Amino acid sequence: MIYDTIVIGGGPAGMTAAIKAKETCEKAKILIIDRNKKLGKKLYATGNGRCNIANSALDLSSYHSCNEFFPYQIINTESYKKLKEFFMDLGVAIYDDGGYLYPQSMQASTVVWALSDRIKHLGIEIHTTEEAESVEPTDEMYGVVTDCAEYTARTVVAAPGSAAAPKLGGTESVYRLLENTDIRTIAPHPALCRLKTREDTSDLAGVRARCRVSLLCDGDVYDSESGEIQFADGWLSGIAVFNLSMQCIDLLDDGRTPVVEVTLVPEMDEGDVLGYLRKFRDSNPDRRLEAMSNGLVNEKIARFIINRLELKSVTAARLTDEELDRMVFEIKHMRFEISGHGGYDESQAACGGIDTRQLRPDSMEADGYKGLYVAGEYADVTGKCGGYNIMWAVMTGMRAGEAAGKRLTHDKNK
Ligand SMILES: Cc1cc2nc3c(=O)[nH]c(=O)nc-3n(C[C@H](O)[C@H](O)[C@H](O)COP(=O)(O)OP(=O)(O)OC[C@H]3O[C@@H](n4cnc5c(N)ncnc54)[C@H](O)[C@@H]3O)c2cc1C
Structure with missing residues (x-):
């Protein structure tokens, strides 16, 4: 059977790509x-069932990639507006909660149904419970x-x-899908997960x-x-810890010893804390x-600090100035050496995957393919x-789908 486009994966990226390809080439x-x-399936579980679909705040720490600036060739400060328009067209009104975007219904199912209904309306064929094992480049086509x-x-x-969240469809086998091409994969690891303290x-x-955690x-x-x-x-x-986990796991994988520093009472500086304790x-x-x-x-943190500092004094009056300084330091710089991390089963995402140095940011097309x-x-x-992750999935799905649709239109008009 010959198709114009086969989309492997029916998450937000794949569903968006299929819609855009069909809308571009009817x-x-x-x-x-x-x-x-x-x-x-994964989309249903996002944002605790509410689906945090995008974010209007963006800086260079929003995305993690070996190709540091690549994400920002696709996601910019206007992206969330384009995403909003796309979902409005599907009938999903968007609620902006201080920069965090959700469907107005606050239900992830609204988003999944809107995408699925448009796919059915456009007459796109769907095969579920079927797993793609490989993509084989042949002359001008793909098997x-x-x-x-x-x-x-x-x-x-x-x-x-x-590979993240296997119960929702994540699988390590995805990294073998393009094995029969020269497209490189950056070694994957869990991300947005908890960290183990030594x-x-x-x-x-x-x-x-x-x-504040650093x-x-x-x-x-x-x-x-x-x-x-x-x-x-x-x-x-x-x-906050999940967000540090991406770089933290890179450091662990490099055999280094990362430390998470917890700054308690973030609105008070060290002088304020010292003043409070003296008073x-x-x-x-x-x-x-x-x-x-x-x-x-x-109170549990209070006891933990006292045990950690091995403070002998039992009443405030007997605390020396030097002990007071150590207490302030511990409150503002409580440090934990990290020795491990959660697995894919408890991760919201994975780092690594297809090396973006081989992808064109305007179309997400692989170089040479x-x-x-x-x-x-x-x-x-x-x-x-x-x-940020759903925004990435939808925006890259749009680029890939539109590019596929344009290629097909061009070929059909030849
Ligand atoms: C619990 C949880 C909560 C999250 N909350 C948020 C949030 O609120 N906001 C946010 O931005 N991100 C969130 N994320 C991350 C977000 O869900 C993902 O980054 C996003 O779904 C990725 O979209 P995708 O389409 O690339 O992949 P996926 O959504 O993972 O979809 C890929 C699809 O491909 C299918 N598939 C895999 N291999 C094959 C194969 N070989 N053949 C056929 N099909 C295959 C899978 O079954 C799956 O349906 C959350 C993740 C989790 C686990």
């Missing part, structure tokens, strides 16, 4: 193949071999996502704290994030040290939490 015969029973059939396509959009943090289990290694600061940290037995998590000591000389730091931080496009998380681009 006569095109398009097939979407997905190994799941339904399209958009697509699946676990139950073989097809030929004029153009192929590879959008199978990543130190026993069981005393902090269950604590959540507002803070990733340090050998005296350099790699990244910093504000937000809430969550402590578990031997683990650090929470969105406490003067006004409450008989109160215990736990109460002193508990005036600023959660006319009509073969890559979209979404399959490429070596990973966004921070906050809508």
Whole structure:
């Protein structure tokens, strides 16, 4: 069976690509193949079921890639507007929550249904529960071999996502899909996941704290994030930590020892904290040290600090100035050596994937493979939490789909 376009993967990238290809070339015969029973399974689970679809804030730390500037050749400060227009056209109104974009319904299902309904309306063929195993370049065409059939396509959009979240369709086999081409893959690893501490943090289990977290290694600061940290037995998590995990895992993979520094009470500087503790000591000389730091931080953190600093004094009055300084330092620079990270089963994304140095940013076409496009998380681009990954998937899906549609229109008019 010959198709004009075969889209491998029915996530936000693949669904968008199929829609755009068909809208650009109405006569095109398009097939979407997905190994799941339904399209958009991962999308249903995003944003805790609310689907944080995009983000209007953008800086050079929003995306992680070995090809650092590539993501910004596709995503710019106008992208979220284009994405909004695309979804408005599908009938999904967008709610802007301080830069974090969601469907107005606050339901991911609204987004999945809108994409799926447009796909059906356009007459795009869908094969679910079918897994593509390889893409074989032949003369001017591509063979697509699946676990139950073989097809030929004029153009192929590879959008199978990543290995992250296997229960939602993620699989490490995606990295073998283009094995029969010269297209390189950057070694993948989990991303947006929790980090394992070398130190026993069981005393902090269950604590959540507002803070700033920074990733340090050998005296350099790699990244910093504000937000809430969550402590578990031997683990650090929470969105701020997830966002540091991408670079942190790169450092671990390089055999280095990254450190996460937690700055508690972020709105007070060290001078403010010292002033507070001194005043406490003067006004409450008989109160215990736990109460002193508990005036600023959660009581479990207060006890953890006292144990860590091995403070002998039991009342505030007996705390020396030097001990006071150490307490301030610990509150503002609580450091944890990182020894590991969560696996794909608990990751929201994966780093690595198709090396973007071989992709054209205007079309997502692979160099040397006319009509073969890559979209979404399959490429070596990973966004921070906050809508950046779906925005990447949709925007690259648009570019790939439009480019495939234009190629088909051009060929059909020949
Ligand atoms: C719990 C969770 C919450 C998240 N929340 C957010 C959020 O709020 N905002 C945000 O921006 N990002 C979020 N993400 C990340 C986001 O979901 C992904 O980055 C995004 O879905 C990637 O889109 P994609 O189309 O590239 O890949 P996917 O959505 O993973 O879709 C790829 C599809 O390809 C299929 N497939 C894989 N291999 C094959 C094959 N060989 N043959 C056929 N089909 C195949 C899969 O079954 C899957 O349906 C979240 C992720 C998780 C796990």
